Every structure is written in structure tokens, then in C-alpha cells.
Amino acid sequence: MGEVEPAPRPVALIGGRGIRMGARTARWVAGCAAAGSVALIGGGLALAYVDRHLVPASLADWTVSNVSGQVVNMAVPVTGFVLASRRPENRIGWLFLVAGLALGLSGFSNPYALHALVADRGSLPAGLVFGWLSNWIWLIAVAALAFLFLLFPTGQLRSRRWRPAAWFAGGAFAIATVSALITATRSWAHPFTPSPGSLDGLTALLEVMAGFLISAGLLVSVVAVVIRFAKSSGEERLQLKWCAAAALVLAVVFVASIWLNSAVVNVLQSVAFLCLWTAIATAVLKYRLYEIDRIISRTLAYAIVTGLLVGLYAGLVLLATHVLSFSSPVAVAAATLAAAALFSPVRRRVQRVVDRRFNRARYDADTTVALFSARLKDAVDLDSVQDDLASVVQRALEPAHVSVWISQRD
Secondary structure, three states, X not given: OOOXXXXXXXXXXXXXXXXXXXXXXXXHHHHHHXXXXXXXXXXXXXXXXXXXXXXXXXXXXXXHHHHHHHHHHOHHHHHHHHHHHHOOOOXXXXXXXXXXXXXXXXXXXXXXXXXXXXXXXXXXXOXXXXXXXXXXXXXXXXXXXXXXXXXXXXXXXXXXXXXXXXXXXXXXXXXXXXXXXXXXXXXXXXXXXXXXXXXXXXXXXXXXXXXXXXXXXXXXXXXXXXXXXXXXXXXXXXXXXXXXXXXXXXXXXXHHHHHOOOHHHHHHHHHHHHHHHHHHHHHHHOOOHHHHHHHHHHHHHXXXXXXXXXXHHHHHHHXXXXXXXXXXXXXXXXXXXXXXXXXXXXXXXXXXXXXXXXOHHHHHHHHHHHHXXXXXXXXXXXXXHHHHHHHHHHHXXXXXXXXXXXXXXX
16 A cells, blocks of 8 residues: 655745745744734833823824724734734735834834933933834835735735836835935934924925825825726635725725814724724635625615715704704704604615615626516416526526425325
């Protein structure tokens, strides 16, 4: 009897030439990186809490928006650990871990420098070093985010023709990082409040150039995702829909933050980023992947219905109180009853319209079943009903095989 060869161990291919990494080693590396990032962010939050009354309000890190942002930043290395340990061959998880380390260093270095240089001057060593680090290390996280969009969802570029775009994004962020390093070095002695001598033309030019390059690099990565979605099909298109749905939520909250600069909106923006990381991880892991059309259609439908009913409610209250001169309690009660009565019919009508565009498979299936039910009322021939039923099931559910069994009783 011949010998049975052992099954090959799972490996991760990292980099262009491919570095073989065992699954256990990948989990260990990812776990250490994620734990270090979370520890750095947690340490920064602890320092910010201790110094919350010892630093000026303009420099304080212990604010609602900053704390919520740092808590959400912890999700980045955690997401990276999940992806890198379960899909070590996919570069998306490792990009999350790189971004998590950069966010961890950024989240720790700024509170550390504030404690060493402002709150309790001289109490901790290397305060200027951490202040200098906090002024540029965040760029690495932004660069990792740009490459994440370039490589999403497979961890590879869509084709070789996208290599110039990747080189452009890498070059743009490299130059932007060098510019930020120069600016941070020129403000070495005053990392939080630049000295008058550092506010010269060169510093201003470097800041403008860095902003332009960062915007260009992010634009290229976003365009790559859009083109990939437009030309994708099958499973990849479903994966991209997860990212698109979360990106839509983030865009809505971001637009709201432009007009409403409040702590609540900032917290919602942090939650929207958390939804984006979760959606990316869900798409890569392909967990319940084929429910995304239903999720998108339901989310859009309820958002539209909510907006319509809120507008109707506000309009009825204004009409009753300012035009018809009703008392406020009566107007509010009438508007509430009208909105409640219209909720179900408006939701059904909006859901049909949204399903027709964003959940076409379900819309077509519901239409097919409805037509079959209408035909069934007038059907008298059992064989024609059997054939019609098999045809309806085939079109609506698309199974691999359809069989209709009829029980005959004497």
C-alpha cells in the first residue's frame, strides 16, 4: 500500500514575489500587531483622561468626538487581525494592520507629548520626539486606506494596467509623507503651537503640496473602486456592494458634518467609519454575502420613508399651527396620527420602487409568483399547473434541479 502524502499546510503569499507564511505564524504576527495597536490607543486615551483638566481646551484630546474616534480606531487593527488570521493570503488584512499601527502610534504620541510638554512638563522623556511623531505618522494610515481601496476585495490589482495608478498613489503619499516630515522637523521645538519663524513660505508650500498629493492619491483609489464595481460581476460585484453600501452611509454623514459641526455628528461619523470597516471585513470573509441586495434595498427604503414622513409631519404641524391656528398639542397629535396611518402604504410603494432598482432579483421573483397566483385561480388542468409551477420555481429561485411530486390518494 502506497504512503499517503500529508495535506499541504495553508500559507500566505505576501508581496509581489511571495513570502510563504504558515497560518499559525500569520495569526501570531497579526495578533501581536493588533494587540500592540489597541494597547497604544488605550494608553493614549488613559493619558488624555488624566490630563483632561491640565491642558488647554484647544489641545485637549479628551473630547466626545476624539474619544469616539479613538474607540472606532481600535476596530481597524481588530479587523486586520480577523482578516489576516482567516485570509492571510489577502493583503487587505495586512493593510488594516499597518493602518492600525499608524493609528495606534498617532493616538498615543499626541497625548504623551501633551503630558510631557504641557500638562506635567519634564515628567516623561522624549516628549519632543513623540510630538514630532504625532505630526506625520497619521499619513501612513491614510496611505494604507488608499491602497486598501485599490486592492479591494481580492487583495490584488484588477489588472496590470492599474499598476501605474498604484505607483502614482504610492509616490504621492511618499512625497506627502516627506513634506509632512520636513514640516514636523521645522516645528520640532513647538509641535503643538508653531513658532513664528516656522510659518514661512516653505512651510505653507509644503502643507499645500501635501494636501494636494493626499487628495490625488485618495481620488485615484476611489476611482479604482468605482471602475472595478462598474466592470465587476458575480461574487466580486456582491463583495463590492458591501463596501458601496457602507461608503454611501459615510458620505451622507460626512455631508451632514459639513453643515452641522456638532459632537453628535462627529460621533455618527465615527460610527459610519466603523460600518465601513465592518462591511469590508464582511465582504472579504463572504459571510452571508448574498443578502447584500436585500440589506441595501431595505436600508434605502426605510431612509426614504423616514425622510418623507418626517417632512410630512413637520409640514402638517406648521400648517396647523401657523395657517389654521390650531393649538400645538392638537397639531402634533394630528400630524402623528397622519404619519402613522401613511407609514405602511408609503413603505410598500417605496419598497417596490427601490426593489425594482436595487434588488431586481427579488422584485422579479415576487412579480413571477404574483403572476403565477393569478393564473392558478383559473387553472383546471393538473399537468399544466405542474409545468407552470416548475417553470415559476426555476425562474424565481434558479435551483440546480426542480422536481414536482404529486401525492395521489384513492
